[in-house]
Amino acid sequence: MVRARTFLQRIWEIAREVFGDKAYDRYAEHVRGQGEIPLTPGEFYVSQLQRKYSRPTRCC
Amino acid sequence: MRYLRKAIWVVVAIIGALGLAMIATSRGEPLNAVWLVAAAGCIYLLGFRFYSRFIAYRILELNDRRATPAERLEDGRDFLPTNKWVVFGHHFAAIAGPGPLVGPILAAQFGYLPGTLWIVIGGVLGGAVQDFVTLFCSLRRDGKSLGQMAKDEISTLGGYTALFGVLFIVIILIAVVGLVVVNALKQSPWGLFTIAMTIPIALLMGIYLRWLRPGKVLETSLLGFVLVFAAVLGGRHVADSALAPYFTYGGPTLAWMIIGYGFAASVLPVWLLLAPRDYLSTFVKLGVVLALALGILAVRPTMLLPPFTRFVDGTGPIFAGKIFPFCFITIACGAISGFHSLIASGTTPKLLTRESHARMVGYGSMLLESFVAIMAMVAATVLQPGVYFAINSPAGVVGTLPADAVATISSWGFPVTQQEMAELAGKIGEVTLFNRTGGAPSLAVGMAHIFSNVLGGSRLMAIWYHFAIMFEALFILTVLDAGTRVGRFMLQDLLGHFWKPLGRTGWYPSIILTSSIVVSAWGYFLYQGVVDPLGGINSLWPLFGISNQLLATIALCVATTILIKMGKTRYVWVTLLPLAWLASVTMTASAQKIFHPHPRIGFLAHARSLAEQLAASTIPADRIALTERLIFNDRLDAVVTTVFASLVLLILIESGRHWWLYVFGRKQPVLNEAPMVLSKLPAEA
Numbered sequence: 001m002v003r004a005r006t007f008l009q010r011i012w013e014i015a016r017e018v019f020g021d022k023a024y025d026r027y028a029e030h031v032r033g034q035g036e037i038p039l040t041p042g043e044f045y046v047s048q049l050q051r052k053y054s055r056p057t058r059c060c
Numbered sequence: 061m062r063y064l065r066k067a068i069w070v071v072v073a074i075i076g077a078l079g080l081a082m083i084a085t086s087r088g089e090p091l092n093a094v095w096l097v098a099a100a101g102c103i104y105l106l107g108f109r110f111y112s113r114f115i116a117y118r119i120l121e122l123n124d125r126r127a128t129p130a131e132r133l134e135d136g137r138d139f140l141p142t143n144k145w146v147v148f149g150h151h152f153a154a155i156a157g158p159g160p161l162v163g164p165i166l167a168a169q170f171g172y173l174p175g176t177l178w179i180v181i182g183g184v185l186g187g188a189v190q191d192f193v194t195l196f197c198s199l200r201r202d203g204k205s206l207g208q209m210a211k212d213e214i215s216t217l218g219g220y221t222a223l224f225g226v227l228f229i230v231i232i233l234i235a236v237v238g239l240v241v242v243n244a245l246k247q248s249p250w251g252l253f254t255i256a257m258t259i260p261i262a263l264l265m266g267i268y269l270r271w272l273r274p275g276k277v278l279e280t281s282l283l284g285f286v287l288v289f290a291a292v293l294g295g296r297h298v299a300d301s302a303l304a305p306y307f308t309y310g311g312p313t314l315a316w317m318i319i320g321y322g323f324a325a326s327v328l329p330v331w332l333l334l335a336p337r338d339y340l341s342t343f344v345k346l347g348v349v350l351a352l353a354l355g356i357l358a359v360r361p362t363m364l365l366p367p368f369t370r371f372v373d374g375t376g377p378i379f380a381g382k383i384f385p386f387c388f389i390t391i392a393c394g395a396i397s398g399f400h401s402l403i404a405s406g407t408t409p410k411l412l413t414r415e416s417h418a419r420m421v422g423y424g425s426m427l428l429e430s431f432v433a434i435m436a437m438v439a440a441t442v443l444q445p446g447v448y449f450a451i452n453s454p455a456g457v458v459g460t461l462p463a464d465a466v467a468t469i470s471s472w473g474f475p476v477t478q479q480e481m482a483e484l485a486g487k488i489g490e491v492t493l494f495n496r497t498g499g500a501p502s503l504a505v506g507m508a509h510i511f512s513n514v515l516g517g518s519r520l521m522a523i524w525y526h527f528a529i530m531f532e533a534l535f536i537l538t539v540l541d542a543g544t545r546v547g548r549f550m551l552q553d554l555l556g557h558f559w560k561p562l563g564r565t566g567w568y569p570s571i572i573l574t575s576s577i578v579v580s581a582w583g584y585f586l587y588q589g590v591v592d593p594l595g596g597i598n599s600l601w602p603l604f605g606i607s608n609q610l611l612a613t614i615a616l617c618v619a620t621t622i623l624i625k626m627g628k629t630r631y632v633w634v635t636l637l638p639l640a641w642l643a644s645v646t647m648t649a650s651a652q653k654i655f656h657p658h659p660r661i662g663f664l665a666h667a668r669s670l671a672e673q674l675a676a677s678t679i680p681a682d683r684i685a686l687t688e689r690l691i692f693n694d695r696l697d698a699v700v701t702t703v704f705a706s707l708v709l710l711i712l713i714e715s716g717r718h719w720w721l722y723v724f725g726r727k728q729p730v731l732n733e734a735p736m737v738l739s740k741l742p743a744e745a
Contacts (some may be wrong), residue, residue: 002198003396009234012306014143014146014149014660015146015149015278016278017142017146017149018142018146018150018153019277019278019281019339019342019343020275020277021275021276021277021278024274024275026140027137028136029136030134030135030136031136032340032674033425035324035617041251041274041275042270042271042274043242043268043273044235044274044275045270045331046270046329046330046331049330049331049335050330051138052335053334053542053545053546054545054546054549054565054592055205055402055406055407055545055546055549056226056230056399056401056403056406056543056546057338057404057406057407057542058154058535058538058539058543059154059155059156059157059159059340059399059400059402059403059539059636060157060158060159060233060237060391060392060393060397060399060539060604060608
C-alpha cells in the first residue's frame with residue numbers, strides 16, 4: 001500500500017516537472033547560487049513562455 | 061540473472077513472431093487487433109533493446125563520463141540537467157501530433173497491412189534512428205538547431221535549404237491540419253460549441269496562470285480539463301436547443317473562423333491564449349493516448365478491415381495513387397517525420413543530464429509515437445469497411461447524395477446501407493457522417509466504439525465521439541497557433557536582414573505584418589482544400605507528406621555527414637538506408653503528383669482536364685469561376701511540389717559531394733563538437 005502511494009507520488013512529481021511546475025524553483029535556486037536576484041514568478045513565467053514559443057515546440 | 065534476461069527477450073521475440081504469423085495466416089477471417097498490437101509492441105521492444113543499443117554504443121559511442129551541455133552550461137532556464145523520464149515526457153509531448161493519428165486512418169484505404177508494416181519497419185529503422193541521431197548530434201553541439209547544423213556540417217547552401225524547407229513545411233502542415241479540423245466540425249453544432257468553448261476556458265487559464273498562480277501548470281490544466289469536459293457534455297444541449305444554428309456552419313465559413321483564430325492566437329500575448337491552450341491540449345493528449353491503449357487492451361476488438369483492399373491498384377477514393385509511393389507519404393509522422401528533427405535539436409538536448417539518456421529520449425519516444433500510429437490504425441479497422449469508406453470518401457468521388465454514395469461503395473465490395481449510416485450518425489449525435497473526410501471523424505467513431513465498450517455502452521457513444529473530436533481538434537489547433545507564431549518569428553528573422561525594424565520580435569507593426577503573411581499563406585491552401593470537390597485531402601496531404609519527408613531527408617543528410625566526420629563511415633548505412641528509401645519515395649511521389657497522366661493523381665493532368673472541359677463549354681456558368689480557381693490551384697500545387705523536389709535534390713547532391721570529398725580524402729573532415737569536459741556528476745546507480 002505504502003509502495004503504491006510512493007509510486008503514485010513519484011508519477012505526480014514527474015508530471016509536475018513535465019508540465020514545468022518546478023521550473024521557477026530550479027531557476028531561483030540556480031540564480032541565488034550565483035549571488036543574483038531572480039525574477040518574480042510572474043516575470044519568469046512570461047519570459048519562459050516567450051522563449052519556448054519562438055521556436056518549433058509542437059509537431060505535426 | 062543473465063539467463064533470465066535472455067529468456068525474457070526470447071519470449072518477447074516469440075510473441076512478436078506469433079503475432080506476425082497470425083497476421084500472415086489469417087486468410088479471410090477477421091483477426092483480433094491484439095495480435096497486431098502484440099506484434100508491433102514486441103518489434104519495438106526488440107528494436108530498442110538491440111538496434112538502438114548497437115547505434116548508441118558501437119556507432120555514436122555515448123559516453124556518460126562526458127559532461128552534457130545541460131551540466132556545462134547550466135543557467136537555470138534552458139540548460140538544465142533534468143530527470144530522464146521528465147525529458148522523455150517533454151520530448152514525447154512535443155513530437156506527438158495529429159500526423160500519427162490521421163495518416164494511418166487515410167492509409168487504411170489500402171487495407172491495414174501495408175500501413176502497419178511501414179509504421180513498424182519505418183519507425184524502428186528510420187524514424188527512431190533519425191530522431192536519436194539528430195538528438196545526439198545536437199547534444200554534442202550544445203543544442204544547435206537542425207538549420208545551424210546543416211550550415212556548419214554540410215555547407216551554407218545546406219543551411220538555406222533547411223531554412224526554406226522548414227518555412228514551407230510549416231505553411232503546408234498548418235493548412236492540412238486546419239482542413240482536418242474544418243472537415244471534423246462542419247455541420248456539427250455540438251463539435252463547434254465544444255471547441256469554441258476552449259477559447260474562453262484557455263483565456264481563464266491564461267489569466268489564472270499569469271496573475272493568480274504563476275507557473276502552477278498542472279493544477280491549472282486539470283481545472284481546464286474539467287471545464288472542457290463540461291463543454292463536451294453541454295454541447296449536446298446546445299445542439300438540441302435554439303442556439304444550434306449559431307454553431308452550425310459549412311466548410312468555407314469554418315475556414316475563415318480558423319484563419320481568424322490563428323491570426324489572433326499568434327499576435328496576442330503568448331501567456332493569454334496560446335500557452336494555456338497548449339497546456340490543456342498536452343494534458344488531454346497524453347491522457348487520451350494512454351486511455352486508448354488501455355481501451356484497446358480491454359476491448360480486444362476484431363479488425364473488420366481486410367489486410368489488403370482492391371485500392372492497392374491506385375484507384376483509392378481517399379487519395380489516389382499506389383502503395384509505392386503514396387502509402388509511405390501518407391503515413392509520414394507515424395514512421396518517419398522530419399519535423400521531429402527540429403524538436404530533437406531544440407530544447408530537448410539542453411535538458412539531458414547524461415549522454416546515455418539520449419537513447420530512451422530520442423529512439424524511445426519515436427517508438428512510442430509509432431505505437432500511437434498503430435493504435436490509430438486499429439481504431440480505423442474496428443469500423444465496418446463500408447462505413448469507413450462512406451465516412452472518408454469525398455463526395456466528388458462517390459456522389460453527393462447518400463443513396464449514390466452507398467451504391468458506389470457497395471459496388472466496390474464494401475456493403476453499406478443508408479439506414480446503417482443514419483443510425484450511426486444518430487448514435488453519435490451528428491446530422492450525417494457522409495463526406496466527413498480528413499480522418500478525424502472516423503478515428504473518433506473508432507475511439508467512441510472502443511471507449512463505449514469499456515464504459516457506458518452505446519448510450520454514451522455520442523459523448524465519447526465528441527470527446528474524441530474535442531481531443532483531436534484541441535491539439536490540432538495548438539499545432540496551428542504555435543506553428544503560425546514560429547513561422548512569424550522565422551519570417552521576422554529573415555526580413556530583419558533586409559530592414560532591421562521588421563526583425564524586432566516585439567514591435568507590433570512587424571508582428572501584425574508577418575503574422576498576416578504567414579496566415580494568408582496557410583489560409584490560402586486551407587481554403588483551396590475546403591472548396592476542392594475531390595476533398596482537399598487528396599491534394600494537400602501528399603504535399604504535407606512530401607514536405608515532411610524532405611525535412612527528414614535533410615536531417616538524415618546531416619546525420620550521415622556527421623557520422624562520416626566521426627570516422628564511422630563503415631556504419632553509415634544506418635542513416636544512409638532510410639535516407640535512400642526516403643529520397644526514392646519523395647522523388648517518385650513528387651514526379652507522380654506533377655506529371656502523372658491520371659487527373660486524380662497528377663496536378664497538371666487535373667488542370668488540363670478541367671481546362672478542356674472549360675474550352676468545350678461543359679461547365680455550368682455558376683461554376684466557371686470556381687473551375688478557373690481550381691485550375692490555378694492545381695498549377696500552384698505543381699509548383700510547390702517542384703520546389704520541394706528541387707530542395708531534396710539540392711541537399712542530396714550537396715551532401716553527396718561532401719561525402720565523396722571526405723571518403724576519398726580530398727577534404728579534411730572537421731568535427732564541430734563542443735569540447736570534451738569530464739562530468740562532475742555522481743555516477744548513476
